[in-house]
Amino acid sequence: MDNTPISLLILNGKSADNVPLREAVMAQREKGQDLQVRVTWEKGDAVRYVDEAVQLGAATVIAGGGDGTINEVAAALAQVAQDKRPALGILPLGTANDFATSTSIPEEMDKALALALLGKTTAIDIVRVNDDHYFINMATGGFGTRITTETPERLKAALGGVSYLIHGLMRMDTLKPDRCEIRGEGFQWQGDALVIGIGNGRQAGGGQQLCPDALINDGLLDLRIYTGEELLPALFTTLTHPEDSPNIVDGSSAWFEITAPHDITFNLDGEPLTGQAFRIDVMPHALMCRLPPDCELLK
Numbered sequence: 001m002d003n004t005p006i007s008l009l010i011l012n013g014k015s016a017d018n019v020p021l022r023e024a025v026m027a028q029r030e031k032g033q034d035l036q037v038r039v040t041w042e043k044g045d046a047v048r049y050v051d052e053a054v055q056l057g058a059a060t061v062i063a064g065g066g067d068g069t070i071n072e073v074a075a076a077l078a079q080v081a082q083d084k085r086p087a088l089g090i091l092p093l094g095t096a097n098d099f100a101t102s103t104s105i106p107e108e109m110d111k112a113l114a115l116a117l118l119g120k121t122t123a124i125d126i127v128r129v130n131d132d133h134y135f136i137n138m139a140t141g142g143f144g145t146r147i148t149t150e151t152p153e154r155l156k157a158a159l160g161g162v163s164y165l166i167h168g169l170m171r172m173d174t175l176k177p178d179r180c181e182i183r184g185e186g187f188q189w190q191g192d193a194l195v196i197g198i199g200n201g202r203q204a205g206g207g208q209q210l211c212p213d214a215l216i217n218d219g220l221l222d223l224r225i226y227t228g229e230e231l232l233p234a235l236f237t238t239l240t241h242p243e244d245s246p247n248i249v250d251g252s253s254a255w256f257e258i259t260a261p262h263d264i265t266f267n268l269d270g271e272p273l274t275g276q277a278f279r280i281d282v283m284p285h286a287l288m289c290r291l292p293p294d295c296e297l298l299k
């Protein structure tokens with residue numbers, strides 16, 4: 001009887017030919033790990049592989065990709081019955097890797113894979129949006145959203161995280177604040193938002209620290225709104241002296257409701273969601289995640 005727990009690596013097909021990863025997988029198998037690999041081709045594949053992992057009784061599902069892949073895997077795991085839900089491991093293979101970077105997951109494939117297979121599990125929060133959408137890292141709305149959803153794939157591949165900023169500057173003329181109302185526990189705000197960040201984690205868009213104090217296991221969402229009608233002056237002060245800015249509104253709550261008189265788009269870990277009403281709820285401690293001991297996002 002073989003009692004080695006099964007681990008299933010769900011690998012974004014963009015990284016199927018990654019040589020250091022292949023070597024790291026082989027090395028772990030030689031050490032006796034029962035590590036199986038599935039490769040995705042398009043959105044939706046990761047969900048089916050999570051189902052397969054549950055059927056196999058896998059102890060761990062590893063998301064190998066960028067924030068979009070982690071999101072797809074984490075969202076699928078959140079919908080598995082708690083007693084059958086495998087733990088989440090993370091192999092950072094995207095362009096921005098905001099969640100992996102801020103949780104101090106190592107970049108080297110061998111170290112990241114060892115952590116994903118054998119690291120200590122910690123219960124972390126995941127966030128549900130309008131019943132059937134999820135994010136593990138961050139929801140961004142307003143002008144930052146247009147940046148990340150419209151950044152062309154080739155620019156992203158060539159420049160990585162910096163491409164978001166460059167593309168954003170190129171599109172400055174077309175950026176407009178979004179009028180909206182936001183409510184939470186003991187929180188209410190209405191006005192023109194340039195950027196809205198709702199964080200379980202801290203950063204999005206390739207290193208933009210939108211929610212610098214967020215923790216992923218505190219049962220709370222951190223909200224930051226960059227307000228103002230004059231885009232350029234507002235952006236200048238907020239980016240250079242965030243602490244002096246009259247254009248920042250912060251809040252914290254286990255849930256937020258956002259309504260707008262016209263469609264606004266939220267970017268949930270890289271995946272766009274458009275509408276006029278959003279209900280956002282923390283699912284406290286819903287996922288077991290293998291994180292480094294020095295992860296700063298844990299309380």
Ligand SMILES: Nc1ncnc2c1ncn2[C@@H]1O[C@H](COP(=O)(O)OP(=O)(O)OP(=O)(O)O)[C@@H](O)[C@H]1O
Binds near residue numbers: 041
């Ligand atoms: N074989 C594949 N080739 C191209 N795209 C894929 C493939 N498999 C899945 N996808 C798509 O890739 C997207 C997720 O990409 P992911 O976020 O992992 O990487 P990224 O965008 O390069 O990284 P980051 O989000 O960190 O910038 C999903 O929308 C998914 O549908």
Ligand SMILES: [Mg+2]
Binds near residue numbers: 125215218219
């Ligand atoms: Mg939190």
